[in-house]
Structure formats: C-alpha cells, structure tokens
Amino acid sequence: MSAPGRLRIVGLGPGADAWITPEASQLIANxxxxxxxxxxxxxxxxxxxxxxxxxxxxxxxERARHALRLAGGGRHVALVSGGDPGVFAMAAAVFEAIEEGxxxxxxxxxxxxPGIPAMQAAAARTGAPLGHDFCAIxxxxxxKPWALVEKRLSAxxxxxxxxALYNPASxxxxxxxxxxxxxxxGLKAPSTPVVFARALGRGxxxxxxxxxxxxxxxxxxxxxxxxxxxxETRIIPRTSGAPxxxxxxxxxxx
Amino acid sequence: MSAPGRLRIVGLGPGADAWITPEASQLIANxxxxxxxxxxxxxxxxxxxxxxxxxxxxxxxERARHALRLAGGGRHVALVSGGDPGVFAMAAAVFEAIEEGxxxxxxxxxxxxPGIPAMQAAAARTGAPLGHDFCAIxxxxxxKPWALVEKRLSAxxxxxxxxALYNPASxxxxxxxxxxxxxxxGLKAPSTPVVFARALGRGxxxxxxxxxxxxxxxxxxxxxxxxxxxxETRIIPRTSGAPxxxxxxxxxxx
Numbered sequence: 369m370s371a372p373g374r375l376r377i378v379g380l381g382p383g384a385d386a387w388i389t390p391e392a393s394q395l396i397a398n399x400x401x402x403x404x405x406x407x408x409x410x411x412x413x414x415x416x417x418x419x420x421x422x423x424x425x426x427x428x429x430e431r432a433r434h435a436l437r438l439a440g441g442g443r444h445v446a447l448v449s450g451g452d453p454g455v456f457a458m459a460a461a462v463f464e465a466i467e468e469g470x471x472x473x474x475x476x477x478x479x480x481x482p483g484i485p486a487m488q489a490a491a492a493r494t495g496a497p498l499g500h501d502f503c504a505i506x507x508x509x510x511x512k513p514w515a516l517v518e519k520r521l522s523a524x525x526x527x528x529x530x531x532a533l534y535n536p537a538s539x540x541x542x543x544x545x546x547x548x549x550x551x552x553x554g555l556k557a558p559s560t561p562v563v564f565a566r567a568l569g570r571g572x573x574x575x576x577x578x579x580x581x582x583x584x585x586x587x588x589x590x591x592x593x594x595x596x597x598x599x600e601t602r603i604i605p606r607t608s609g610a611p612x613x614x615x616x617x618x619x620x621x622x
Numbered sequence: 623m624s625a626p627g628r629l630r631i632v633g634l635g636p637g638a639d640a641w642i643t644p645e646a647s648q649l650i651a652n653x654x655x656x657x658x659x660x661x662x663x664x665x666x667x668x669x670x671x672x673x674x675x676x677x678x679x680x681x682x683x684e685r686a687r688h689a690l691r692l693a694g695g696g697r698h699v700a701l702v703s704g705g706d707p708g709v710f711a712m713a714a715a716v717f718e719a720i721e722e723g724x725x726x727x728x729x730x731x732x733x734x735x736p737g738i739p740a741m742q743a744a745a746a747r748t749g750a751p752l753g754h755d756f757c758a759i760x761x762x763x764x765x766k767p768w769a770l771v772e773k774r775l776s777a778x779x780x781x782x783x784x785x786a787l788y789n790p791a792s793x794x795x796x797x798x799x800x801x802x803x804x805x806x807x808g809l810k811a812p813s814t815p816v817v818f819a820r821a822l823g824r825g826x827x828x829x830x831x832x833x834x835x836x837x838x839x840x841x842x843x844x845x846x847x848x849x850x851x852x853x854e855t856r857i858i859p860r861t862s863g864a865p866x867x868x869x870x871x872x873x874x875x876x
Contacts (some may be wrong), residue, residue: 381643384645385644386643386644386645386648387643387644387645387736388643388644389635389640389641389642389643389738390639390640390641390642390644391638391640391641394640428871452738452742452746453746453750454742454745454746454750454751454752454753455742455752455753456753456754456871457753459745459746459749459750459753459868460750460753460754460868460869460870460871461871462750463749463750463753463856463858463866463868463870464868464870464871466858466866467856467858474858474859474860474861474866475860475861475862478866479746480745480746480747480749480750481746482641482738482742482743482745482746483738483742484643484706484736484737484738485739485742488706488708488709488736488737488739489736491708491734491736492706492707492708492713492733492734492735492736493734495713495717495734496707496708496713496714496716496717496734497708498708498709499708499709499710499711499713499714499717500710500714500760501757501758501759501760501774502757502758503755503756503757503758503778503783504755504756504757505755506754506755510872511870511871511872511873512872512873513873516782516873519781520755520781520782520783522781523777523778523780523781523783524757524777524781526777527773527774527776527777527778528770528774529757529774529777602717602721604717604720604721604728605728606728606729607728607729608729612717612720612728612732614713614714614717614718615714616714616717616718616765617682617710617714617715617718617765618764618765618766619765619766619767619770
C-alpha cells in the first residue's frame with residue numbers, strides 16, 4: 369500500500385498573477401503533480417521534479433479522474449483551475465467523479481482553495497456593479513435544458529437581481545447569448561447598464577460599458593463575462609476616463 | 623493645488639492572511655493612509671509613516687467620504703474591506719458617496735482590487751456547493767424593504783438556484799433569519815443541504831453541514847455565511863471526516 373496522497377483543487381483567479389493567493393501559490397509549490405487545462409498550467413513557472421499533466425478544454429471529468437487516480441496512488445496533486453474552482457469550474461467535476469467512482473476516492477485527503485471569481489474581477493474593473501443582491505448563471509446548455517436557463521433568467525430579472533452571465537457563447541451554440549438578451553430586454557429597462565469583460569487580467573483585457581438597449585451580444589465569446597444590472601444599477605460618467613458602474617447597497621424606500 | 627491623490631478599494635478576503643492577494647498586499651504597502659473598520663486594519667502589520675484611520679462598524683458612508691476627502695487632498699489611500707469589497711461591502715458605499723458628493727471626487731484616480739468573497743471561501747471549505755447557478759442575497763433590511771428580500775428568496779427558490787445568504791442576523795433584527803428559513807422550507811425539499819460557515823479563515827472557524835429540515839437558524843450570527851442548496855445539491859458522506867457538499871455542473875436530463 370502506498371503512502372496517502374492528497375488532492376488540492378486550486379483557483380488561480382482570472383488572468384493576472386497578482387490575483388493568485390499565497391495559499392494557492394504554496395499548494396502549487398508543494399505538489400508533486402500538477403493537473404490542469406494547458407493554458408492554466410502555462411501560467412505557472414516550471415519546477416524541477418514536478419510532473420505536469422495537461423489536458424484539453426472540455427475534458428473535465430477525465431481530468432478530475434486523472435487527478436483522483438494520482439492522489440489515490442500516493443501523489444500530492446494540485447488540480448489547477450482558472451478563477452474560483454468552485455464557480456462553474458473543476459471542483460464540482462471532481463466531486464461528481466468521486467460520487468460515481470471508486471469508494472476509496474471518498475477518503476482521499478481533498479481540499480479546495482478558493483480563487484478570485486471572474487465576476488468579482490469584472491465588477492472591480494468597472495466599480496461595484498455586484499454591490500447588492502445578484503445571481504450567477506451559466507448560459508451553457510451542455511448539461512441542462514435551455515428551458516431551465518430561461519426560467520432562471522426570468523426569475524432573476526423579475527426579482528430585480530443583478531445578473532452575471534458565464535459561458536455566454538461558443539462556436540457550437542452562438543445564438544444562446546442572443547436568446548438571453550432578447551429575454552432580458554423583455555423584462556428589464558433599456559437603460560439597464562451592461563458590462564462586457566473580456567480576457568480579464570490578461571494583456572488583451574477589454575471592458576465595455578453599455579446599456580441593455582445598445583449592447584451587442586455578438587461581442588461576447590467564451591472569454592467574456594457579462595454583468596447585467598438591476599433597476600438600481602447606475603453609471604457615473606467621468607470627464608477623465610471610463611465611467612463607474614455600481615449598484616447601491618439598498619433600494620430607495622419612499 | 624496639491625498633487626493628485628488616489629484611492630484603492632482593497633479586499634482582504636475572509637479572515638486568513640493566506641487569502642490576501644499579492645495585489646492587495648502591494649496596494650496596502652504603497653498607501654500613505656489606510657482607512658477601514660478597526661478589525662480589518664488590525665489584521666495588517668504596522669508600517670512606519672503610514673497613517674491609520676479606523677472607524678466603527680455601520681459607519682460606511684462616513685468612512686467612504688473620509689477616504690475620498692483624503693484622496694482628494696493628495697493622499698494615497700487604501701480603503702480596506704473584508705472579503706471582496708464589491709460584495710455587500712465598501713466599494714458600493716464609495717460610489718454612492720461619489721454620486722452624492724463633490725463633483726471633483728468623480729475624477730479621483732480610483733480602482734477596486736477584488737478579494738475572495740466569503741461565500742466562495744465557505745463553499746471551498748465544504749466542497750463545491752456553488753458549483754452551478756447561484757444567487758447571493760443580503761438578509762439585512764436596513765436599506766431595503768423586507769418584502770423585496772422575500773420576493774428575491776422566493777424567486778431564487780422557485781427557479782432552483784443555490785442561495786448564499788449574507789448578513790443573516792443582528793441584535794436589531796434576530797427574527798429575519800427565522801422568517802427566511804420558514805419561507806425557504808415552504809419552497810424547497812426538507813433534504814436540501816444547508817451549510818453554516820462562521821468566522822471563515824479565523825482561528826474560531828466553524829462549519830456545519832445540515833439539511834433544511836434540521837438546520838437551526840438561531841445558529842447564525844453576523845459572522846455567519848449560509849449556503850442553501852438547489853434540488854441538485856448533494857452530500858457525500860465519508861468515513862474519515864466531514865462530508866463533502868457539492869452541486870453538479872448540470873441537471874440530469876432524462
């Protein structure tokens with residue numbers, strides 16, 4: 369029997385190294401094996417004697433099982449994720465793999481290390497659009513019916529949440545973001561602020577502030593995070609640069 | 623006219639120093655003045671020549687204006703917040719103060735530096751309960767009518783979001799969390815997993831995993847973050863320690 373391994377599920381935050389927590393850096397430095405989607409592993413400096421197991425996008429379950437097999441065999445594994453591993457990312461895939469997999473996997477020493485989520489980084493870049501009650505919704509219908517996405521978008525808009533949209537578009541389903549905007553335009557004011565944040569924390573980062581009336585959903589790709597305001601979300605114009613976007617901490621009660 | 627000042631709104635994450643990003647540490651080190659709620663400033667090591675402006679809890683607007691006045695007068699200010707400053711915290715208060723305040727404040731050099739939000743840290747401690755679509759709702763009715771809180775809780779439950787509850791209780795309104803649980807119990811299954819996370823990242827951290835049927839809302843205080851699962855959220859029991867709680871990346875489609 370081999371010595372007990374361990375699995376650390378680690379979030380790097382979106383793009384910028386200055387957003388990687390000391391805990392994440394330490395867990396990565398201490399690992400014998402790094403497992404992850406290739407572009408995330410490429411962000412990390414090589415370390416002598418440390419094994420790297422790169423995989424392609426979309427192969428979450430196989431990546432999760434590979435990490436579990438390594439940890440089950442005694443390795444000290446860091447499974448690396450962008451953003452926060454708990455938000456539309458690898459942590460849930462690992463627990464799915466555990467539940468479906470070998471009973472011994474349940475007792476592997478596993479912890480999750482949080483990272484800055486993309487929506488919080490997008491919010492920080494523009495002000496404080498997530499400053500009050502908000503929802504995060506993935507527009508991917510790979511693993512849920514589109515009717516459920518519509519139900520959640522409608523509920524979030526009707527109850528006047530700020531809405532963060534993850535996975536807005538892909539080559540396989542380019543129309544979903546258009547459908548989502550059409551639905552939201554039927555339920556929210558045309559003046560509602562909308563933020564498009566692309567490639568957060570990277571050299572090619574772009575942030576656009578629009579309104580629901582003017583925003584072009586075709587601008588979104590899989591590297592884009594979208595924030596759609598509540599009825600309270602406001603834009604503060606400035607003479608010196610991009611406007612601030614924020615949602616007050618409460619609603620006006622007359 | 624004084625040299626231009628600047629304001630950096632900085633999140634420390636919840637409790638643990640290992641969750642403070644390098645960006646946050648750098649911005650704090652570079653500031654001439656630190657402004658914040660006393661317990662957050664106490665987390666930071668003293669630095670010679672750096673001024674500290676501590677304030678009590680609940681004085682957000684006055685704290686925001688104080689930071690803006692200092693920055694407007696040429697100081698390099700770090701306004702320090704726990705968790706993420708953009709999530710039920712100081713960033714929105716600053717932009718409210720800007721909108722109501724002196725026109726010159728709009729053109730102060732202001733940026734926000736994101737931190738690990740308490741809900742993501744709570745999720746990481748238990749597995750991945752926020753692994754799919756979720757909402758964050760503040761139960762404080764200081765600045766919004768309770769009817770709006772109820773509307774948002776109902777919408778979030780009916781559309782089957784995972785729900786993170788911030789500000790669950792205070793001495794001034796100890797019954798609100800009981801009202802919220804009564805509402806959720808009418809809309810969600812008794813077996814729905816519920817996580818109570820208290821004093822995250824601190825020495826006295828406590829995490830409890832319950833179900834909606836058994837959870838006692840009286841356990842929550844102002845240092846507690848609560849996560850209420852969706853119909854898909856699952857508990858994985860383990861022989862060696864606390865169970866994992868997670869929400870799969872999709873829903874089963876038959």
